[in-house]
Amino acid sequence: MIVLETWHIFWEHPFSFSGRSSRKEFWIMFPLLCIFEGICIMVIHACSFGTPAEDFMLWIFVTFSVAIMIFIYALFVRRFHDVGINDKWILLLFFFGIKALYSAEMLIISTILLIIYLGIATIASQKKENKYGKPPFI
Numbered sequence: 001m002i003v004l005e006t007w008h009i010f011w012e013h014p015f016s017f018s019g020r021s022s023r024k025e026f027w028i029m030f031p032l033l034c035i036f037e038g039i040c041i042m043v044i045h046a047c048s049f050g051t052p053a054e055d056f057m058l059w060i061f062v063t064f065s066v067a068i069m070i071f072i073y074a075l076f077v078r079r080f081h082d083v084g085i086n087d088k089w090i091l092l093l094f095f096f097g098i099k100a101l102y103s104a105e106m107l108i109i110s111t112i113l114l115i116i117y118l119g120i121a122t123i124a125s126q127k128k129e130n131k132y133g134k135p136p137f138i
Helices: 002-010 023-046 052-083 087-099 104-120
Strands: none
Touching: 002 023, 023 052, 052 087, 052 104, 087 104
16 A cells, blocks of 8 residues: 555656655656666667567657666655755766766766765655655655
């Protein structure tokens, strides 16, 4: 039941970079979104350009993949808001994540940042209203 409630709450604002997300929302949705993203990436890599149908399916999965990445970044931003951390720190992960496509060193940096950010996501919520809004319900 908790997973379904969290799923419902997440889909009320998947693209929102404002407000707050609880630890429960983050730790239920983040793994699910990563699984969906992994499936999209596997399908994208398995597709080959050829027929119009294959091209169409490829672009559908590319679109889903981009949307899921936006969901993940929005979830991180809201989680950072919940613990009272400025959301601008997420831009570092985005920057180094893009650079990681071209450089092994940047991949190492982005992996370290991701581990740190996942650690931050385990911090308890601020109990009172902060500058990002009221505490989440879940």
